[in-house]
Amino acid sequence: MIRLMKKISFPFHKASTARRLVLSLSVIVLTGGAAGESLTPAYASSPPTLVSSTAASAITPKTLTLKIDGQSFTLPGGISKDKTTYVALRPISERLQLKLGWSQKEQGWTLLGRNTSFTVRTALPSTLRHHYTVNGQSIWGPTPSLVKGSLYVPLRFLLESFSYELNALTSGVFTANKLPMNELTVKTKSFHELTRTSELDVQYPQIDGFRDRTVQDKLNQYLEARVKELAAQGRKELATYQGQYADENLYFIQYFIKHNQKDRLSIILESNLFQGAGYAFPTRFPVTFDLKTGEVLTLQQVAGNHPSYKAIINKEIKELFSKKYGPLSKPFESISDDPLFYLHNNMLVVFFPVLDYTTRFFDYFPEFRFPLSTFQQ
Incomplete structure (x- = not known):
């Protein structure tokens, strides 16, 4: 049984109420340079005005002292009302040696490096739901901030997206270290089914560029099979709703890469259901792979x-x-x-x-x- 909670603020917008079924499959392949991606350098002319604007998060400016991989330096930053620490995007990208530019395709500023693509938007086109896209997956995150024309993003969110471990603040210094990563690339597959009365929105990971193609195929087949099961369950849940519009009946699946080191890979698939005046509690399905064999590991192992x-x-x-x-x-x-x-x-x-x-x-x-x-x- 799906338990519903009363309606609360949620990071997904309401769906359109198109009367036809739309089924699309998109594959975004991401490497250190994102094949086919064209970035306008950060020093080029300003990006075009987007379709609809969203108020950026207000922060109080503050100079941050960071120590990353043993090197200490200061960068412009800020603190939000909820005590989230922000950092200026361009200076941190230079320190981390990430490529920064405007992505016309993603309609936002994109950082590339460490087999990761990170896009941030201060305004949302009508076709996009989130301020961030990481490795091809549109995800929710703390709202970016604009201060005197400079873009600021949450420090922890950015560093962890590029596989840095941010330690607790000690004596006013943020310390972060680059984590080792398995030599593989995450790509995002997605499909979307929209009717007048329901919407199914699915994003899930696939692995590319791994040294052992047999193991890679084994992982991808497992993930695809699991997602198909979740999507089938989602269709059943959506069919039970008696509402009139798709923006009242939404089931979506997303994923999180939790660990990608030392020949082990931990992924969480998460499903969410929104119907009418409430949201079902999210459900998470974790899996940890042994990249030497492609087997799913147990807790005991x-x-x-x-x-x-x-x-x-x-x-x-x-x-x-x-x-x-x-x-x-x-x-x-x-x-x-x-x-x-x-x-x-x-x-x-x-x-x-x-x-x-x-x-x-x-x-x-x-x-x-x-x-x-x-x-x-």
Whole structure:
């Protein structure tokens, strides 16, 4: 059963109410230089005015001190009302040695580097939903800011998009380090089905450029099969709605790359349903691959086959669950034999569905992090 919550602010716009079915398949291949992409250099003339403008986030200017890969420097930045740290786009792109230019195709400023493409828009054309596109996927993120003609973006969001690990602020200095990456490229496939009464919007990852084509094909086939299952479930959910317009009946699928290091790849597929006056709680489907074999790894394997891995995890979660997330709807006893988990840098992250144990929606997916060194025998 899908549980609905009352309508809240959400990062997706309402769909158009076209009366015909539109089914499209697009493939965006992204490499360090994004084949076929034409970028106007950042110092060129201003980009054209977009169709519709969206108010940029207001920030209070502040000089940031950063230490990235051992080198210290200052850059113009700012702080938003919700305490998000922003950084000026052009100076940070130069420091990270990323190519910056205007992308007519993406209708925004695009950074290229480290097998990643990152586009930010301060205004949205009528055909686009989000301020950001990362590796071909349109995603929501903190609103960019314009200050005296300079574009500012959230510091953590930008760095993590390019596989940098940003550590906690220490003595006024932000420290970040470049993370190793597997030699592969992520591309985004998408399809879109629109009728007068429903909309299905799907984005999912495919792997390209990996050294072992057999393993690459195995991963892509797994991901495509999983997405087809989720899309089929979405069509069933959409068919149950009795509303009149597609902007009241939306099911969408997106993805997150959580870990791409040392021959392991962790991905989360997330599905969301919006119907009428409410949103269904999102559902996440994590998968961690062994890039040497193409096999899907279990939690036990990721934990190094430690004989007491479940006991270690259970003990920590029992001690922290109510402290981190307040009163529980039911007592926690143990993780299942097939728990939800993913890798993130050197951490194993175990998580639970929304409201499975917690009583507050804003707790979202309760997570518990364990250093992989915890399971060394």
